[in-house]
Amino acid sequence: MSTTDTDVIDATHATDVGGAVTLTDAEMDPHITHAATRRWLADQGLPSGGGALLRFDAVREDGLRRVADLVGEADKLAEELRDHLVIGALRTLDRDLESLVLDGATGEVTTTYFYGNPGHLDLAPLAPSLEALLRFTEATEELAASRGQFASYEGRFGQKAVGEASRALSAVFEEHAGDAGVPPYWKMAALIRPLARIAGPGDGLVLDLPRRLLDEEFGAAGIMRFEDVDFPPALTHEPTRRFLREVGLPEDGYMFQLDTEVPLPTLTEYCTDIRCDDFTTDELPLGSDHLIRLGHLIEDTSLVVDGATGTVLAWSEPDTTLRPLNTDISTLAFTLWLLHREKSLDAEHDLSAAYEQLAATMTETLAQVDPVACDPTPLSATDDGWRYWPEIFEDQAGGALYA
The missing domain is CATH 3.40.1580 (SMI1/KNR4-like)
Structure with missing residues (x-):
């Protein structure tokens, strides 16, 4: 969709250095006023390639884009949403799941789908800040690969390993979640992703259940x-x-x-x-x-x-x-066991309230195994x-x- 110069910040000066996309003050003005977010985007930036769960190509290629510029009938949008910025996508395996939206005034990151009536655009919490978002993502990916802060889990399987991994991942989320608590997507990640460790390699079969x-x-x-x-x-x-x-x-x-x-x-x-x-x-x-x-x-x-x-x-x-x-x-x-476990967890934690994210988490967990x-x-x-x-x-x- 075409936009005016005042709608989308010029992306020609976005800098991709050392695998991170950083932004200048001019590129962030006037839509990002949150001081910590401005510092993060200027110094650490966003991973240019994203990762297994996030993609930030849009920032490098198109600059910061307002929600109002990406939906039809933008006049139907709630006024407080119009200047929110679309910075990338939450991913699942081979496709984008939801768009990542940044509140330039608070630094909060949410997700949404751009379809249907813009007057009912729904933003789901994902992280209180860009820093927290990247820490959440890094911890989840490190657990899956048994590296970084979860390197000690290499070769560990069974109920004990599942429980410890779940608590450790939850602790990372809780440390950086802020007063609002851990968002649903990460809560289900802490409960479901460790289930991939229930069994180690089998003899003649993939798993030794x-x-x-x-x-x-x-x-x-x-x-x-x-x-x-x-x-x-x-x-x-x-x-x-x-x-x-x-x-x-x-x-x-x-x-x-x-x-x-x-x-x-x-x-x-x-x-x-x-x-x-x-x-x-x-x-x-x-x-x-x-x-x-x-x-x-x-x-x-x-x-x-x-x-x-x-x-x-x-x-x-x-x-x-x-x-x-x-x-x-x-x-x-x-x-079959994973599906049965998920139903028990849903009954206790209401994970299916964020159904699309739950489905993606289940698929990612199964794909790991x-x-x-x-x-x-x-x-x-x-x-x-x-x-x-x-x-x-x-x-x-x-x-x-x-x-």
């Missing part, structure tokens, strides 16, 4: 463990067989219903014997006689495991398409890049994340 983790979460009576007689000959992947025997899966995982009525069939057997009137063999995916059906995600989507490799996939009946779901049975179980479950990069000629778990998390109407 604690033996009774699912029992404790779903109740021992809600976990189904299999015997060798339940496995079809096509299930030759021994780590998967061992997991199903020793750890098992929840019969009701909210988004997944385990089929316990019959011995585990191959997808070919399921479609030709049980659903013989609904499918022809031509509609089945290649290698369907080596895909073992464990149950269904939703009524028209079967969850199957490749009997030779242990890869977990989703087969959509309406479009007869086979898509990656999880790397293996251990990360499938982690996903199982990138395949969230990465839309096609893995085959027939893979369209659609991924079940991120879509389910983001579907607010479906309400998967509500307690």
